Amino acid sequence: MNTEALIANILPPWAMAVDTFEDHANVRLFPAEAEVISRSVAKKRAEFATARMCARKAMESLGVPPQPVLPGVRGEPQWPRGVVGSITHCTGYRAAVVGSSAEALTIGIDAEPDKGISTGVLEAISKPDERAAIRRLAREHPGPSWDRLLFSAKESVYKAWFPLTKRWLDFESATVTFDPVRGTFFARLLVTGPSVMGRPLTGFSGRWMASHGLVLTAIAISARSDKALQRI
Template identity: 50%
Template sequence: MPTSVRSGAPTGPLLLRPAPQGGRTGPPDRRARSDAGSPPAPRPDPTGFAALLPPSAVSAETFRDLLYGEAVFPEEEAVVRGAVEARRREFRTVRQCARRALGGLGVPPVPVLPGPRREPQWPPGVVGSMTHCAGYRAAAVAYGGDVLSLGIDAEPHEALPEGMLPAVAGPEEAERLDLLYARLPQVHWDRVTFSAKESVYKAWFPLARRWLGFHDASLILDPDRESFEVVLHRTHEHSDGRLLDSMSGRWSVADDLIRTAVVVPPL
């Protein structure tokens, strides 16, 4: 699924959103120090991605970009050496979020390089997702034994550009959105739909390694539970023969942001 145009320079501290004790598997927690920085003290945030993810996941977010003078991995810097400065800032900062989240799992800091489809390449045994939009960067990770795959996305809480909705939602989805607007007009449901499908793709691709378009997934949003169900029109067969033909996720609107998250549970 295509991503939105994102820019801006956030301000504010980088915050770690750790999983509560218990409910995750993997190496014992160890706070490894390196030139990539050490995690700050955990701070609970019920409006961040921690509220949308299971206890086994750890997320980190920031409203400011990585400052000059803060060390980065040279392998990552090489990827964006020719990019404009705004792109270099968001690239560096979202990976700093990723390392803070990995630290919450007890994983030492490592470069997080993009793969062939720009997907983040995580350390062995770890799954995760990253997102950035104007004024905000975040990452979430979990051990593969706890979560098969996950996807997160953040978007500004504003309407999609005029004429974009048909590219994102089918006719039946658009009808459901009309009903949601009639009930809760203060929510930009078109952008929630866009963000949710971005999260779906980020959870889908590491498993299927295939493209999934906006119209390859149909979304049903629940405004009361702040959740959504997804029917996939393209399927993926797991190693045990089971089909991945649906997903579920959660969404929230806070801090003038839409956050969405999708988690595929283990087999």
């Protein structure tokens, strides 16, 4: 368990993050959580349990006592009243980020291995202009797997979108552009969003990083400011 979470580097100070690079044995789940994963394979049980351990440690930072974090209809974590958050897990990494509802409007995080995705997957999640931009980034700013970053950013977009709308969002329902120098991205929504903080939701701003063999993306919108809804 990290004393300072890797993903905290792309989050605001009010977001409490806990992560780990390995699964932890003997994580105690609440009965309802154990029931949810009782028929899952061992690998899935381990990542679920470790992610819940991260979630409870993150909530502890807010003064929230341990309690179940069950998946909802779309698999989204159902946080206790007064808590807003997001969970991610991929090979070799688990993380949870939370904020109090007084401070956080929505949070979406994602982590992926820093390696390319297949052409078929890229075409399924992106539009031609996004693929062209990814190719330019790969030529001009080699380093991270830009195609995987695109996938990760769209995962974070969905995780930030769903708590606000309770609606599905396809990969092709938002276009993402990256700033390779500032480590930011902007997702422009191609569908009608809800009214947020008195105006229509048209997109999300977020941050990204590549480190420890991972690419990570995060969107964190404060309930006190709509900055993350603006293009950076």
